[in-house]
Amino acid sequence: MPGSALKGVSIRGLEVFEALARTGSVAGAAERLAMSAPAVSQQLKNLDAALGVELIDHSRRPMTLTPAGRLFLRRAEAALSALRMGQRDVVALDLSDLSSLRMGVIEDFENEVTPNLASHLAETMQNCAFRLQTGASHAMQALIAARELDIAICAAGPSVPPNTVTHPLLRDPYILAAPRGTDVSGGLTALSDLPFLRRDMNQIMGKQIEEYLATHGWTPPQRFEMDSNQSISALVAGGKGWTITTPLSLLRAGRFADGIDAFPLPQDGIARQIVLYASGDWSGDIPGQIASIARELIATHFTTPGLDAMPWLASEFVLLD
Structure with missing residues (x-):
C-alpha cells in the first residue's frame, strides 16, 4: 500500500465517524463532540475522500453504516482506544494519596475487565x-x-442511587438468542415450540426483558427462571430453549457460543446501559479516569470482538462517553 494512502485521515475525523456511528445523526455527533453540524459533515466528507469510500448511508434515518463503514469502525475504535490509552498513561492515574477504595463490579466483567482493572489500580x-x-x-x-x-x-436501573455521579460506559442492546440453525423469520411466534428461558426477576436484566415482552403483548409460559448466564447459554446451545440477552452476556457464553445464533429483537429494540456510579463524596478526576480505563478494557474484550462476530450491531453495541 502506498505510503500516502492515509493522507487526510485525522484523529478528529475518526472521532467524528465514531460519534456518528454511535448516535446515528449529525446533530447527535455534533452535540457529543461540542462541534457545529457543518464541521461534523465536513470532517466526514474529508474522511470519506481520504479513504475513497462512503462510510455512512445518508439515505436512512437514523444514519446507518455502509458495509465499508462497519468494517472501518472496528479499526477506528481500536486506533482511538490505543490513543486514549496512551493519553491515560501520560496523565497517569494516581491513587497514592487514597487511604481506602471500595469498588463493586458486575459479574459480567469478572473474567476479563475486572482483573485487568484491578491490576491498573x-x-x-x-x-x-x-x-x-x-x-x-x-x-x-x-x-x-x-x-x-x-x-x-x-x-x-430505573433510578440513580442517591448521592452518586454517573459515568456512562457502554450501550448493551438486548438481542434474541436461539439454538444454532433456528429460523426466526416469523418473529417470536416462530419460537413457540421452544420454552423461553427467563432471567431472575430480581435482576435488572430480568425486569427490563419482562417489560419489553409485556409491552408487545408476549407472555411466554413461566417454566424456566435462572440467575446463571452460563446455565442459560448451555440450555440455548443444547436446543432446550431460547432467550433474550445482550451481546455482553452472550460473549461470556464461552464453550457454548458455537451452539447459539443471535438476532436483532423484533419490533422496537431496547438496551441497558452499563455505567460507573461514583459516590458524591468523591471529588476530582479519579472516578472519570477509572471510567476511561474501564471503557478501554470493555473495547478490547467485548465491543471489538463482539462487532467482529455480530457486525449488524455496529451502531448499537457501543461505548458511551
Missing part, C-alpha cells in the same frame, strides 16, 4: 486499603446507595 496504590466485590447489578446499586461502596460498575 494496584499499580499506583501505595497505602490504600482496597476492597473489591462482584455481583449482580441490583446488588451493586444497593451497596453504593447504602454508602458501602465508593464506586460501582453495573447496569443502570
Whole structure:
C-alpha cells in the first residue's frame, strides 16, 4: 500500500465517524463532540475522500453504516482506544494519596475487565486499603446507595442511587438468542415450540426483558427462571430453549457460543446501559479516569470482538462517553 494512502485521515475525523456511528445523526455527533453540524459533515466528507469510500448511508434515518463503514469502525475504535490509552498513561492515574477504595463490579466483567482493572489500580496504590466485590447489578446499586461502596460498575436501573455521579460506559442492546440453525423469520411466534428461558426477576436484566415482552403483548409460559448466564447459554446451545440477552452476556457464553445464533429483537429494540456510579463524596478526576480505563478494557474484550462476530450491531453495541 502506498505510503500516502492515509493522507487526510485525522484523529478528529475518526472521532467524528465514531460519534456518528454511535448516535446515528449529525446533530447527535455534533452535540457529543461540542462541534457545529457543518464541521461534523465536513470532517466526514474529508474522511470519506481520504479513504475513497462512503462510510455512512445518508439515505436512512437514523444514519446507518455502509458495509465499508462497519468494517472501518472496528479499526477506528481500536486506533482511538490505543490513543486514549496512551493519553491515560501520560496523565497517569494516581491513587497514592487514597487511604481506602471500595469498588463493586458486575459479574459480567469478572473474567476479563475486572482483573485487568484491578491490576491498573494496584499499580499506583501505595497505602490504600482496597476492597473489591462482584455481583449482580441490583446488588451493586444497593451497596453504593447504602454508602458501602465508593464506586460501582453495573447496569443502570430505573433510578440513580442517591448521592452518586454517573459515568456512562457502554450501550448493551438486548438481542434474541436461539439454538444454532433456528429460523426466526416469523418473529417470536416462530419460537413457540421452544420454552423461553427467563432471567431472575430480581435482576435488572430480568425486569427490563419482562417489560419489553409485556409491552408487545408476549407472555411466554413461566417454566424456566435462572440467575446463571452460563446455565442459560448451555440450555440455548443444547436446543432446550431460547432467550433474550445482550451481546455482553452472550460473549461470556464461552464453550457454548458455537451452539447459539443471535438476532436483532423484533419490533422496537431496547438496551441497558452499563455505567460507573461514583459516590458524591468523591471529588476530582479519579472516578472519570477509572471510567476511561474501564471503557478501554470493555473495547478490547467485548465491543471489538463482539462487532467482529455480530457486525449488524455496529451502531448499537457501543461505548458511551
